[in-house]
Amino acid sequence: MKKSPSERLLFGGFVISAVFIAMIYGIASAWWGWFPAPQVGLAHRTWLDVSTNWKNDLGLEPTRHLVPPNDTGDVSPDRGYYLAPGATQQPGYILIAGLSDDQATSEHVVRMFGANGDEVHRWPIKYDEFDPDIPPQNVMLHGMEVFEDGSVVTTFDTGNAIARVDACGETMWSVRGGFHHTITRSGDGGIWTWEGEDLVRLDEDTGAKTVSLNLRNDIIAANDGEQRAIFDMRTNEPQEADGVLSYLDDPFHPNDVEMLRPEMAGAFPMFEAGDLMFSLRELNLVAVVDPQTGILRWWQHGPWLKQHDPDFHADGTITIFDNATGTGRSRIRRIDPQDGAMTVEFAGSDDVPFYTWRRGKHQYLPNGNVLLTNAEHGKVLEIDPQGRVVWSRDMVWDETHNLIITEARYVSETFFDAGLPTCSVVADVQ
Incomplete structure (x- = not known):
């Protein structure tokens, strides 16, 4: 049945109103995180991830593990190991954790290299x-720690295990x-790492959890009051009458703990x-805590940005x-926690690009050199003072x-008690 002009006008007004209300709700939902904004965002991120890494997920090519060698796009065909003529190298061994370069297996490995490369x-x-x-x-x-008997402990990004082999x-x-990021030995038979938002100590011989401290x-909670705002930098406005703040997704991103x-x-x-x-990456926060009370003894936000280690x-x-994310140049900073004095120890240069x-x-290192892991360009380098x-x-x-x-x-x-680790098979003597 054909609508009259007044009915068409009313219907048009309804459609315009509905579109306007939907637009306002869309803006508000994106701002406040209401339905369906989180779901749409998650679906979009999932689609981008799957479309980029489907070969990885099918075991065809490890795209999740591959990075460009540099920021310029100018790739040297003979890149690999380079030893500067006349440089003073720290004697010893370098262990590197990642994916194997054997394209037939693509297994996770820890590789160790000698002074000659x-x-x-x-x-x-x-x-x-x-x-x-x-x-x-x-x-x-991701995380890796080595022991004098030739064994190593490892953790995994997006994984669900820690193991000693x-x-x-x-x-x-x-x-x-959900153990993740760094592992550090305590020197008293333990190792410290993160499990989700828990700082945990594991017995290095058994893996048994001996201490757990929830962030x-x-x-x-122990620093409630004047120091509470140290941690509440990534929160939403309070929605309830009690004024309690809610945390955004991954508000802390813990990435290191060291005793x-x-x-x-x-x-x-x-x-x-x-x-x-x-270290809490999302807060640009490095802090020292008394594990018995949970009270912070020292903390500082920045000037580092998205820091690690x-x-x-x-x-x-x-x-x-x-990391100085977004600036194009990472730095190694040194700070004196007593007086706040700070220096930049290394920031790369045109001759030595350094950014991850x-x-x-x-x-x-013992001789004053520094070992650097440029993760997002797949490069390790040793620099002198x-x-x-x-x-x-x-x-x-x-x-x-x-x-x-x-x-x-x-x-x-x-370092190793019995010399270099080996897997030589010795035949049984009858």
Whole structure:
């Protein structure tokens, strides 16, 4: 039946009103996180991820593990290991965690290289033996710690396990759980890492959990009052009458925890042996907490941005891997927690580009050199105190891609109790 002009006018007004209301609700839902904005956002992110990484998820090509060698797009065909002529190299071994360069297997490995750049050992990391529920190609080997008996402990991004394997990659113990990012030895038979939002200590011999400190319940709650706002920088406006703030998605992104060892505690009069330093990427926060009370002894937001890997040093300072996300140049910063004095130890240069917008590790070596993990370009380099390259290594996958490196670690020539790890099979003597 044909509508009259007045009916058409009313219907048009209804449609315009509905569109206007939908538009207003769409803006409000995006702003406040109401339905369906989170669901639409999640669907969009999922589609982008699947469309980019479907080959990885089918086990065809490890696209989740591949990165460009540099920011310029100018890829050297002979990239790999480079030792600068006349450079003073720290003697010892370098362990590098990531995906194998063997395109036939694409397994997780920890590789170890000698002073001449040659590989001297590798540990196969068989994730499917620790967790049968997540395809190995969909997790990324991240945290890594090495022991004098030739074994290593590893954690995984987007994985659900932590495990210790012997020199041949055979499982010594494994524990299911959302363990992630760094692992640090405590020096007293334990290792510290993150499990979700818990700072946890595991027995290094068994994997048994001996201490657990929850970020929200044990630390934020203990610092309620004047110090509460240290943690409440990524929150929504209160929606309820009680005024309680709600946290945004991944409000903290914990990525490191390290215990202050007794032999170093004297250099930090503000702290006590056993205190824990942790890093929350999303808050640009590095802090030291008393694990017995949850009370913060020291904290600072920035000037680092999306930082990783804060380390205690014997001179009473702390160094931090400042990703400086979005700036195009990462930095190593040093801060004195007593007076706040800060220096930039290394920021790269035109001759030595240095930028990883996420991930990244650093380690000061006995001779003053620094080992740097440029994760998002798949490169490890050792620099001297003047910022000159001693050596560099691209973890090459193919002509245009490197493999992401999540951890590189130096150990001395005398670190291993029985010499270099080996997996040689000795036949039984009858």
